[in-house]
Amino acid sequence: MTTNEAPRTEAPWWTGAIAGFLAAAAGVAVGTGVAALLQGVPSPIESVGNRAIDYAPPFLKEFAVKQFGTADKPILIGSVVAALAMLAILAGVLGRRRPRLAIGLVALIGAIAVLCAAIDRTTTASRALTLVPSILTVVVSLGALLILLANLRGREAAAAAHPLGLGRRGFLKAAVGVSALVVVGGVVGKAFGSAAAAASRAGIRLPGATTPAPAVPPGAQVDVLGVSDFVTPNRDFYRVDTALRIPDVPAEGWNLRIHGMVDRELNLSYRDLMGMSLEEHRVTLTCVSNEVGGPYVGNALWLGVRTATLLEMAGVQSGADAIKSTSADRWTAGSPLETVTDDRNAMVAIGMNGEPLPLAHGFPARLVIPGLYGFVSATKWLTDIEVTRFADFKGYWTTRDYTALAPIKFSSRIDVPSSFQAFPQDRVRFGGVAWAQTVGIAKVEVSLDKGDWREATLAPEDNVETWRQWSYDWQDATPGNHQLTIRATDKDGTTQTSDRARIRPNGTTGWHSVQFRVE
Ligand SMILES: Nc1nc2c(c(=O)[nH]1)N[C@H]1C(S)=C(S)[C@@H](COP(=O)(O)O)O[C@H]1N2
Ligand SMILES: [Mo]
DSSP states (O other): OOGGGTTOOOOOHHHHHHHHHHHHHHHHHHHHHHHHHSTTOOOHHHHHHHHHHHHSOHHHHHHHHHHHGGGHHHHHHHHHHHHHHHHHHHHHHHHTTOHHHHHHHHHHHHHHHHHHHHTOTTOOSOHHHHHHHHHHHHHHHHHHHHHHHHHHHHHHHHTTTOTTOTHHHHHHHHHHHHHHHHHHHHHHHHHHTTHHHHHHHHTOOOOOOSBOOOOOOTTSSOSOTTSOOSSOOGGGSOOOOSOSSOOOOOSTTOEEEEEESBSSOEEEEHHHHHTSOOEEEEEEEEOTTOOTTOSOEEEEEEEEEEHHHHHHHHOBOTTOOEEEEEETTOOEEEEEGGGGTSSSOOEEEEEETTEEOOGGGTTTOEEEOTTBOGGGTOOSSEEEEEEEOGGGOOOTGGGTTOOSOOBOOOEEEEEESOTTEEEOTTOOEEEEEEEOTTTOEEEEEEEETTOOEEEOEEOOOOOTTSOEEEEEEOTTOOSEEEEEEEEEEETTSOBOOOOOBOSTTTOOBSOEEEEEEEO
């Protein structure tokens, strides 16, 4: 471009891109920082992500969990951020010539963010407060964009006289100022997220159980290197939920409301629960999204109050057949009334493996109902139990192609060998876990290279609500590549079917197989 073509000289496209990007980043950073300071308020990016989670078609959710596992959340956030960045850059580039178009585009994106905040189910603050971060995001983004674009246009107007442009300094200054906003907002956002619940949890000392769990029977953990821990440590326990950010629920001020078809509505504080008869039970949780052989199953020692006791206090009325449980982030599950009143160890848990529930696993309290998949039994950050009828409501996943009733399909898993593990010929030892919650595992069999079924050694049973480990020594191992397949039989005499069922609508079936090598 020659100076003869002035005054058509305009700021190069990349300066517009920087302007658009910085403006959006400043808005988002300020919104995020302010959200972190307001307890229970999601950030604008989280609100958009939360809408994406709730509106995503079930097959997409299934795909995301399968492909990315627990990384599905950062990937979703990353996608929202990437899409926003692209639109913001586009707005900046267009804005060099057509500022009004740029402002319109930013305002439109902002309006979407405000709308998402307005209907974000996960907020635990008032609706008005929940709107503050997204509104600030829009105001700051628009303001920053206007200032940056004005400086770019200043440069254009002055370009004929001054090839470098008078606006260059101004643009740089504005860019530095806007970047400072990004940093401050980001730092505040990082520092204050989930702070209240963490502080509350740190101050809690759980009382001992009125009814402690018996010790784990000796030998329940088989002696095979690589088999899962019989009791899953909290840090290794699988996590599955729709929460982009862990609900920030301090125990102080927390209230569990039990209502609906009951004689007396109950409102219980954390202290109330701590003062009641506390039982301790080991129960193995399983997610419906667990593929055959998958990782979404874990066994923990839970401390809590029996739901049967709580419901007896409330007085269940006739005609009820379900409870609807709701979390602080307004996720819901429906469970058969029978499963929270019969002899299985269903409880409102406040402890996990000797500690207050970890934040990610439902602090301050969660539901644990043995024998049902987590989506209908394990509500975390529990705040509300309504005694009701299945005819009158549907839980979160039941409105999304999953069934209302979802007993765990019993299953078995090979932990050792892992895929393509190599063994020395004289020490080929397999092991893993099998579970049939509320019924119990009677037998585990293995098959090598599709040959005869051979009975594995079962470790002692802890209780029918926990998984059970198994091991098998392959005495006559031959060198080469092999395949190991497993199947279990439960105490009702049913053997696992080889038919493969997919995750939706109520859980997988099939046999787990692993390829390995003997050298
Ligand atoms: N509030 C809330 N509770 C929830 C969920 C959720 O998305 N939100 N997911 C459920 C599902 S699908 C499962 S499998 C279990 C998992 O519990 P964990 O993360 O402690 O292993 O929590 C259940 N409780
Ligand atoms: Mo789940």
